[in-house]
Structures are given as structure tokens and as C-alpha cells.
Amino acid sequence: MPTVTKDVKPHKPLPAPNTDFYYLYETLPAEELAIVKRVREFMETKVEPVITDYWVRDEFPFELLPAVKELGIGGVAMKGYGCAGGSLALLGFIQMEIARIDPSFSTFLGVHNGLAMGSIYIDGLD
Amino acid sequence: MTTAKRDGDTWILNGEKRWIGNAPWCDVSIIWARDVADNQVKGFIVENKTTPGFSVDKIENKVALKVVQNGHITLKDVRVPEENRLQGGNSFRDTARVLKMTRYAVAWMSTGCAMGAYEAALKYSQERLQFGKPIASFQLIQDLLARMIENITASQCLIVRQAQLHAEGKLSDAHAALSKAFCTSKCRETVAWAREILGGNGIVADYKVARFFNDCEALYTYEGTFQMQNLIVGKAITGLSAFL
Numbered sequence: 001m002p003t004v005t006k007d008v009k010p011h012k013p014l015p016a017p018n019t020d021f022y023y024l025y026e027t028l029p030a031e032e033l034a035i036v037k038r039v040r041e042f043m044e045t046k047v048e049p050v051i052t053d054y055w056v057r058d059e060f061p062f063e064l065l066p067a068v069k070e071l072g073i074g075g076v077a078m079k080g081y082g083c084a085g086g087s088l089a090l091l092g093f094i095q096m097e098i099a100r101i102d103p104s105f106s107t108f109l110g111v112h113n114g115l116a117m118g119s120i121y122i123d124g125l126d
Numbered sequence: 127m128t129t130a131k132r133d134g135d136t137w138i139l140n141g142e143k144r145w146i147g148n149a150p151w152c153d154v155s156i157i158w159a160r161d162v163a164d165n166q167v168k169g170f171i172v173e174n175k176t177t178p179g180f181s182v183d184k185i186e187n188k189v190a191l192k193v194v195q196n197g198h199i200t201l202k203d204v205r206v207p208e209e210n211r212l213q214g215g216n217s218f219r220d221t222a223r224v225l226k227m228t229r230y231a232v233a234w235m236s237t238g239c240a241m242g243a244y245e246a247a248l249k250y251s252q253e254r255l256q257f258g259k260p261i262a263s264f265q266l267i268q269d270l271l272a273r274m275i276e277n278i279t280a281s282q283c284l285i286v287r288q289a290q291l292h293a294e295g296k297l298s299d300a301h302a303a304l305s306k307a308f309c310t311s312k313c314r315e316t317v318a319w320a321r322e323i324l325g326g327n328g329i330v331a332d333y334k335v336a337r338f339f340n341d342c343e344a345l346y347t348y349e350g351t352f353q354m355q356n357l358i359v360g361k362a363i364t365g366l367s368a369f370l
């Protein structure tokens with residue numbers, strides 16, 4: 001006897017993907033969470049629509065840099081010297097948000113903020 | 127190996143650096159070099175575009191992190207004034223303080239990379255119909271999706287704790303190495319499962335997952351390979367150094 005395939009039509013709309021299953025974003029203070037949300041919005045609206053094309057062409061979206069500057073995350077977790085400050089957790093969440101859309105973009109910022117500025121910040125003197 | 131030799135008020139740098147991110151266009155680089163006099167690693171700020179003997183070749187044909195550009199730097203009798211030397215960077219231990227922070231960050235980035243791949247795969251599986259049903263309703267697909275969110279959640283718990291350890295002044299090199307090793311290897315597993323869920327479309331860049339799949343390979347290797355991180359953890363837990 002042929003098996004009958006039951007049609008499993010979902011009764012309600014399916015949930016959107018949620019990658020904060022354990023509510024870890026709630027560990028950030030409100031003002032830092034607001035910055036992370038701003039970064040998420042920027043990545044989703046400005047970077048995501050164009051980045052695959054750049055990736056395929058091996059090119060960097062220089063024209064996005066003025067908007068990145070506007071985000072005010074340069075030198076996050078570093079104090080003084082015009083840096084954005086904030087906690088190291090904030091830096092982590094920001095890097096996670098950026099990589100969630102494009103790991104190249106987070107690497108670009110990681111090299112600039114971490115390896116280059118970080119070396120001067122950690123091992124330099126006034 | 128890159129060497130530094132003191133000559134009066136200047137230093138002479140010689141050697142090569144491969145894979146340096148942003149090098150094809152940036153104005154200033156930090157160069158770490160071994161001082162031939164005391165065999166210690168020292169850091170220097172070098173102006174890329176105006177310093178004679180400093181040249182950069184762009185690394186072509188990468189298959190990961192294709193948006194960011196990497197350079198192969200050659201230093202030939204490059205002269206740098208003593209005032210451009212990082213005065214607090216006098217040994218490999220000082221370099222390691224920087225690497226601890228960058229490894230800390232790569233653990234977060236690789237978790238983000240896994241999140242991006244998971245979200246794309248989950249959405250795809252809710253929309254892609256086979257046998258008249260979304261593939262997300264199949265047991266074996268749910269098994270993959272559950273494993274993916276388990277990897278992501280475990281990585282997130284680890285990196286949030288990593289941040290707390292830093293705030294408490296307790297973050298060690300081994301803590302950062304463990305996070306980097308764990309999160310990048312779990313990311314590698316997760317992006318591979320995402321790619322599997324997309325079937326044939328998993329190898330097409332337009333569906334996003336292929337990009338995360340490839341990019342993860344670089345995160346797994348840079349800032350010290352998986353093996354290097356494990357040697358740091360291995361030394362901390364055994365009390366014995368296995369570095370050559």
C-alpha cells in the first residue's frame with residue numbers, strides 16, 4: 001500500500017533565525033548594546049547588499065569607509081587619543097556583528113585597530 | 127626572519143613579511159624585528175610610502191577573505207629612527223600582549239562567521255521545498271541545524287566569559303589561545319554543515335554560505351594556527367613547552 005505523505009503546512013509563520021539563543025547580548029550595558037545594534041544595522045543595510053560582488057572581484061569597498069568612520073567605532077576599547085573607548089566585551093560583540101555579515105570586513109578592522117593601533121597602544125609610549 | 131640592527135640614532139631593518147593585512151594601501155605599518163644585538167623582538171613604526179627600501183607586493187588569487195587585501199612586504203636596508211621604535215616593545219613577551227588581544231578578537235569574529243552561515247542556512251532550509259515540504263522539517267537537517275546553534279552558543283558563552291576574565295584582569299595567553307582554537311574549529315564545522323544544507327547552491331557565492339565557508343579557512347590559520355594555539359594551551363596545562 002503506498003504511504004500517504006501528510007502535508008505538514010506550518011500553522012504559524014516560521015521563526016526568524018535567532019543566534020542569541022542564551023540571551024548573551026543582554027550581558028552588555030544598554031549604551032554598549034545600542035552601539036552593537038547600530039553596527040548591525042549598518043552591516044545589514046550598507047555592507048550585505050554589496051559585499052558578495054566585492055568578494056567575487058577581490059576588491060575592497062573603499063567608498064564605505066566614510067560611513068564606517070561615522071559609526072564611531074575607531075579605537076573601540078582603547079582610552080584617550082580620540083579613541084572610542086568602551087569595554088573589551090563591546091569590541092568583541094562589534095567584531096562578531098561585522099563578521100556575521102562579512103569576515104573580510106572584520107579582518108580589515110582587526111588589522112587596523114588590533115594589530116596596528118593595538119601594538120602602538122600596548123607597547124608605545126607618549 | 128626580519129632583523130633590526132642599531133646604527134646611531136636609527137635602526138636598519140632587513141627581511142620579509144608575508145600576509146600583512148591592508149599592506150597594499152596603508153600608509154603606516156608596525157614591523158616586528160629581531161634585534162641582532164640582543165636577539166629580542168622589537169617593534170617599529172614604518173612609513174610605507176616614503177621609506178626607501180620598503181616595498182609591498184599584493185598577494186593575488188586568494189580564495190578566502192577576498193575583500194581584504196594582503197601584502198608581501200620586503201624590507202631592504204630600511205632605515206627607521208629610534209623615535210619610531212615602540213619603547214614598550216622589547217621582547218617577544220611584549221609582542222605576545224598584542225597577540226593575546228588579537229586572538230581574543232578572532233574568537234569573536236569566527237563566532238560571527240558561524241552565525242552568518244547558520245542564519246543563511248536556516249532561512250534556506252525553511253524555504254527550500256523537497257517532497258512538498260521545507261527541508262527544515264526533515265530530521266537529518268534539524269540535526270545539522272541543532273549542532274550548528276550548539277556550536278555557536280558554546281562559542282558565545284566562551285567568548286563572553288573571555289571578556290569577563292579580561293575585565294577581572296585574569297585573561298592569560300592560554301585563555302585567548304583556547305578561545306581562538308575552539309571558536310575557529312567550531313566555526314569550521316558549522317560553516318561546513320551550512321554549506322551541506324544548501325546542497326548545490328552551497329558552492330555558489332550568491333547564496334552567501336560559500337563565502338563564510340571559504341573565509342573561515344583564513345580565520346582558522348591567521349593570528350597563529352590551530353596547532354600553535356593548542357601548543358600554548360598544552361604548555362599551560364602540562365607545564366612543559368613543546369615549542370621547537
Ligand SMILES: Cc1cc2nc3c(=O)[nH]c(=O)nc-3n(C[C@H](O)[C@H](O)[C@H](O)COP(=O)(O)OP(=O)(O)OC[C@H]3O[C@@H](n4cnc5c(N)ncnc54)[C@H](O)[C@@H]3O)c2cc1C
Pocket residue numbers: 111115144145146147148191196344347348349350351352353354369370
Ligand atoms: C588571510 C591572512 C591574513 C593574515 N594577516 C596577517 C597580518 O595582518 N599580519 C601578520 O603578521 N600576519 C598575518 N597573517 C599570517 C598568519 O599569521 C600566518 O599565516 C600563520 O600564523 C601561519 O603561519 P604560516 O603561514 O607561515 O604557516 P606555517 O608556520 O608554515 O605552518 C604550516 C602548518 O604547519 C603547522 N606547524 C608549524 N609549526 C608547527 C609546530 N611547531 N608544531 C605543530 N605544527 C606546526 C601549522 O600549524 C600549519 O598547519 C595572515 C595570514 C592569512 C592567511
